[in-house]
Amino acid sequence: MRIKNSKSEKLIFGPAVAVDVLIFDVNNGKLNALLIRISKGPYKNKWALPGGLVRTDETLDEAAKRVLWEKAGIRGIYLEQLYSFGEVKRDVRGRIISISYFALVDSAKFQPRTTEYYSDIRWKEAKKLPPMAFDHGKIIAFGIERLRNKIEYTNIAYALLPKEFTLTEMQKIYEIILGKKLDKRNFRKKLKMLNILEPEKKMRHGLKSRPAELYRFRKRSLVFTK
Amino acid sequence: MRIKNSKSEKLIFGPAVAVDVLIFDVNNGKLNALLIRISKGPYKNKWALPGGLVRTDETLDEAAKRVLWEKAGIRGIYLEQLYSFGEVKRDVRGRIISISYFALVDSAKFQPRTTEYYSDIRWKEAKKLPPMAFDHGKIIAFGIERLRNKIEYTNIAYALLPKEFTLTEMQKIYEIILGKKLDKRNFRKKLKMLNILEPEKKMRHGLKSRPAELYRFRKRSLVFTK
DNA sequence: CCAAAAGTGTTTCCAATACACCCATGC
DNA sequence: GCATGGGTGTATTGGAAACACTTTTGG
Numbered sequence: 001m002r003i004k005n006s007k008s009e010k011l012i013f014g015p016a017v018a019v020d021v022l023i024f025d026v027n028n029g030k031l032n033a034l035l036i037r038i039s040k041g042p043y044k045n046k047w048a049l050p051g052g053l054v055r056t057d058e059t060l061d062e063a064a065k066r067v068l069w070e071k072a073g074i075r076g077i078y079l080e081q082l083y084s085f086g087e088v089k090r091d092v093r094g095r096i097i098s099i100s101y102f103a104l105v106d107s108a109k110f111q112p113r114t115t116e117y118y119s120d121i122r123w124k125e126a127k128k129l130p131p132m133a134f135d136h137g138k139i140i141a142f143g144i145e146r147l148r149n150k151i152e153y154t155n156i157a158y159a160l161l162p163k164e165f166t167l168t169e170m171q172k173i174y175e176i177i178l179g180k181k182l183d184k185r186n187f188r189k190k191l192k193m194l195n196i197l198e199p200e201k202k203m204r205h206g207l208k209s210r211p212a213e214l215y216r217f218r219k220r221s222l223v224f225t226k
Numbered sequence: 227m228r229i230k231n232s233k234s235e236k237l238i239f240g241p242a243v244a245v246d247v248l249i250f251d252v253n254n255g256k257l258n259a260l261l262i263r264i265s266k267g268p269y270k271n272k273w274a275l276p277g278g279l280v281r282t283d284e285t286l287d288e289a290a291k292r293v294l295w296e297k298a299g300i301r302g303i304y305l306e307q308l309y310s311f312g313e314v315k316r317d318v319r320g321r322i323i324s325i326s327y328f329a330l331v332d333s334a335k336f337q338p339r340t341t342e343y344y345s346d347i348r349w350k351e352a353k354k355l356p357p358m359a360f361d362h363g364k365i366i367a368f369g370i371e372r373l374r375n376k377i378e379y380t381n382i383a384y385a386l387l388p389k390e391f392t393l394t395e396m397q398k399i400y401e402i403i404l405g406k407k408l409d410k411r412n413f414r415k416k417l418k419m420l421n422i423l424e425p426e427k428k429m430r431h432g433l434k435s436r437p438a439e440l441y442r443f444r445k446r447s448l449v450f451t452k
Numbered sequence: 453c454c455a456a457a458a459g460t461g462t463t464t465c466c467a468a469t470a471c472a473c474c475c476a477t478g479c
Numbered sequence: 480g481c482a483t484g485g486g487t488g489t490a491t492t493g494g495a496a497a498c499a500c501t502t503t504t505g506g
Contacts, residue, residue: 014242014243014279014280014281014282015243015280015282016240017240017241017243017323053240054240054241054312054323055240056240056241056314056321057314058314059312059313059314060310060311060312060323061312063312081309081310083307084286084307084310084325085286086280086285086286086287086289086325087285088282088283088284088285095282097243097280097286097325099310099312099323166485167485167486168484168485183469183470183471184485184486184487185470185471185486185487185488186468186469186470188486188487189467189468189488190467190468193467205477206478207477207478207483207484208477208478208479208482208483208484209476209477209478209482209483209484209485210475210476210477210483210484210485210486211476211477211485212484212485212486213485213486392458393458393459394457394458409496409497409498410458410459410460411459411460411461411497411498412495412496412497414459414460415461415494415495416494416495419494431504432505433456433457433504433505434455434456434457434504434505434506435455435456435457435458435503435504435505436456436457436458436459436502436503436504436505437457437458437503437504438457438458438459439458439459
């Protein structure tokens, strides 16, 4: 890539910059990533993260938000920067640096829809990925690790849950992300100690078992608990 | 910035990419960052991190290593990616995205020297910075936080210490980074449990007090201890 | 013999873990 | 009345924190 500084009009060389957004949800007992299928070019039929080039007049965070909205039809969800990938040959079509982002969404709140950009966009299980384009498999592995760590020392699970939920629903989220069963009594004791939830005065009825009390997060924004 | 794709020869617009390297040492009881003074332009007389544009034929890590060597005269030290900063106006001269890196060096091993790039380069206390150019103050704050966290769950202190050191020297590093006094017995008990050190069969003599046993890290590469 | 830093164990507290039974509802 | 998931308490263990004195050397 050649870069031309618009003020000095002096040509310099350098890489281009894209953002790629890794969107997770938890659904059907699985951790899933939202992927698009590439329909042409050297990566035809491979899967990839939604992404796009960063514009001159937007910040990295804004670019990520824009990609999330324009290319996946989602907004208003949890989003943080993940890592920047800059292998020279990561995209065979040219030198592009990827600033990756990491987003979480409540599975009930969002059904993937195609956009004008991508005709095939769907949830894929994050731990059983189809053939991926670029280094996007690596980005997803990185994101899984980030999530696994962060759920242990923050309230970030709020971003995967609806406003109201039962403790068992919350525990399932933890079990899926951590990849192991947790003890129900210890899980609840810990939550009580952390004091990040408050009970609604409502129950979830309608299932074929005892109704469960509903809770909500005191703060639906990132809080560190250690 | 305008970017021209060298294959398609189609002009597109986009930001330029730089790496900035935050180098820490601990010396004289302080955590210090290696800074350069800018001698001309709109940031004249402000201080900044050593940095440079990323070339088309090098990875981000390679660019960081090159900057470290060419601009600060250091190589072979601990280096990891920190965060990417992309505010639109972070550099008033043009749109430049900064991929920041984080490096640690043993203070005894390296004395700053000027290079052909920077005539004034020196250690400044990281918690009492002079007026900084760009958003480099923010990068340093981010790096301090990273170090403070990482020293608690890794053996990263090895990168700030020489091959051989006493337990008291190591404890001082922890105290400076964490910003608080630690209990000598508890510190040593914890180290014994973690089993990341091994005793040399040597003592440090020559001081005006009882000689101290020398230790070294079992592995001088990053190990997670939790 | 005095100053200076090295070295060393025990007790207390609290959070993490392990573990099993009764309860409320739908069918 | 039975299947299903909801809800609850106690005992054990292990790491974190608090805490003070003796040892070895140089001067």
